[in-house]
Each structure stands twice: as structure tokens, then as C-alpha cells.
Amino acid sequence: MVRKTKEDAELTRLSIIDAARIVFLARGVSRTTLEHIATQAEVTRGAVYWHFKNKAEIFHALRDQAFLPLIDRMDDMLAVENTNDKTSNKQEDPLTQIENSLCHTIVELNSDLQMRQTYEIMMIKCEYVEDFATVLQEILNNCSSITEKIQLAYERAKSLNLLSGSHSPRALALDTHLFFSGLLHMWVKDADGSRFRFQAIELIKSHVDLRRK
Amino acid sequence: MVRKTKEDAELTRLSIIDAARIVFLARGVSRTTLEHIATQAEVTRGAVYWHFKNKAEIFHALRDQAFLPLIDRMDDMLAVENTNDKTSNKQEDPLTQIENSLCHTIVELNSDLQMRQTYEIMMIKCEYVEDFATVLQEILNNCSSITEKIQLAYERAKSLNLLSGSHSPRALALDTHLFFSGLLHMWVKDADGSRFRFQAIELIKSHVDLRRK
């Protein structure tokens, strides 16, 4: 049980990230030792230090694994209508596009335990200081970009005369973004699911409906 | 510089909580030592251990100091109209009541640096595990109770025929709660204020307006 092939080494790397997720979730990021992670991954700290510089690097790897794909997917679902692609979300009306992209995120979280756990870690098991503060800024940037996409969708909806009332697409987008941000937080904190988890989809539909003519 | 009067001791206690806030904010809760807090408060760890059992107890004290008053105030502003009290928020229409209670919280946060810092600690400088997990549950309970108050206000608004559309007060309340929860999070994370801090009031007004007939 010593030297492995490159493929084995990659598996070790992944299992360390996997282990980190489990231990971070249970003990919080600060309180988990590299020893904890190593034990969970059934390796020694030597292996951990071989693959990662320190705990922060593991944290970043974990984030990249779960966060980025979801952000990308959301971005994609909010993209401008593309008439060549009949199978995608893009032929829906803009409001339905918004609704679908939000719902999709929730569905993903519901079906993917690991992603759910990672979100929980990022939201309530991590202190955003020093090495971790940058992650927060990145998240904020992602949020901004998504808000802009939502705004564009609302602008399309407006020009298609789909909106009730006369609110600015900007204000609508910010409101939607804050709603969804709050929903994700509550969704994560609501461990037993009694408050938000089981009605998240409903809440999204209701939120979007409020804007529909 | 040894034994003090009861009043002096109470001042020491408060200065320890004050110091904890400063250090928690800068270093995160986990990474701050009781030594850090003691130094900041210009006492020794002896004094800290005299007044508090451990770090978690300081954390709880800090929370009680900043959180509870704000919650109470919000609760109060959402209370049922009281015709005897002409000076309060209670003579406003229910939707304005909701708007005011949300705005009030933001104004408070804007004017009270310490409260703002405490919120920041609770949201992004603390890991909710073990000793701290209970705090999260308490926060969730507070949220539930506020949501209920908001729902009651929406019900009053509905019976006064102030609402546009035909959405249920329950759905409206949840939506508002999630919006505000998201707003608080963003408000706190948005350190330089460029994204949310300076337009929070506007966003609240716009959110409530969306529901007004």
C-alpha cells in the first residue's frame, strides 16, 4: 500500500475531498483537523499534505466541485432564447425561464446529497475570514452575474408585455435574487425540511406568479 | 488593579463581550482565543473565565445583546393595530406596517455599528456546530414567529382589500420573509455597500409595492 499509479493517486485525491465534506459538515471547517480528514479518507496526513497545501486548499477544491457546475447550469438556463435549440429551456417565455432555473437548482440540491452538504458547509459551517474571505467575494460576484441574467430575462418579459405592474426589471431582478438567496439559506438551515424544503418549488412558482400579468 | 466593586465587575463583563465582538469579527469565532479576547479587553484570561464558562457562553451573551432587542422591536411593529396608541406604527395600514418594520431593521443596522458587527459575526464568522447549533435553531424559531406576524399583517391587508392579485397571505409572508432574509445576508456580506447596502430601503419599498393594489 505505497506508491500508486496516477489514476490511483487521483482517486486518493478525490476521496480526501469526499472525506473533507463529511467531516466539515459534522465538525465545522475550523474544528476539523487534517488528521480527521485523513482518518475519514483512510489515509495518513502524509497523503493529505501530498495532495493539498493546507485545509483552505481542500476547502476550495470542495467548493469548485459542487458550486461551479450549479452556477454554470443556472447561467445557461437563463441564456437568451435560441431558436435552434428546441429541447432546452430557451424556448420558454422569460418568466418561465426564471422559474425553471430557480426550480432546477432546488431539484438538483434535492437529488444530490453531496451538493446539498457542500452548500450547508459553505453557508453555516465555515467562517469567512483570511484564507476563506476570498471565497465570499467570489460568491458575491457569482450572485451579481446571476442577478444580471435575471434582469435581462425580466427585460425580455417586459418587452413581451408579460409583466404585471410597472416595476423596473432591475428591481424585480434584485427582489428575485434576494428571495432566492434567502430561500437557499433557509432551505439549507431547515434540516428536517418541515419549514421550507418541501415547499420550495411552490414558493418559487408563487414568487414568479406574482409578477405575471 | 485587583478587586472592584460590583459595578466595576459588570463593566468588565461588558468590556469582555465588547472585546469578543471585535475579535470575533476580525478572526472568526473559532480562531479567536480567550487570550485574544482578554488582551482586547485589557484583562487576563482569569477575568474572562471568572465571568464566562467558555467561548460559547460569550457568544451567547453577544447574541442576546444585539439580536433579541431587534427581534422584539420587529415583533412590536408588526403587532395588531392599537387605536389607543396614535404615535406608533400601529395606526398605519398593514402593508405600510410590514414595510416600516423591515425598513426599521435596516435603519437600525445602519446606525448601530455594534449591531451590524454582531450580525456579521452571526452570519459569516461563525460555524453552527455543537455548542453553536442551538443558536441556529433559535434563529429559525425567531424567523418563524416573524413570518407568522407578517402573515397576519397580510391577512389584515387582504380583508382591507389592499392587496393586488389573489395570492395567499401565507405565500406572501413566506416570500417577504425570504426576501428579507436574503437582503440581510447580502447587506452584511456587501462590505463596501456598493451592491445592496445603499439601496436596501428602496428594495424593501419596491418589494412591498409589488403587492399593493
Added chain:
DNA sequence: GTTTACATACATTCATGTTTGTATATAATA
């Protein structure tokens, strides 16, 4: 005189980073 409100000193545990050791994969060379 006793309790209070601390300061100081001590003991222990624990986490981190580094260093060293080592078996094996892989590339180089002959």
C-alpha cells in the same frame, strides 16, 4: 473574616508543518 474579582502559573492536550523513509511506477538508457 470571608467572599469577590480578578492575575499568574501550571499541566495537558492537540494541531500543524516539516522531515525523513520507502516502495513502487515510470522514464531513460544500454
Added chain:
DNA sequence: TATTATATACAAACATGAATGTATGTAAAC
């Protein structure tokens, strides 16, 4: 193709620096 060299992927040991909790000391208040 067989041999050798080197880099890889770890394990194990070590050294250091905290951080915690407790125990003890002490001066002033009551």
C-alpha cells in the same frame, strides 16, 4: 528487453507552538 535512475505517492516520526482548563495566589470590598 533488461537494467538503472529518478520522481511519485504516500506513511511515520518529530518538533513546535498554541489553546484550554484548572489551580493557586491575592488584594480589596463587604
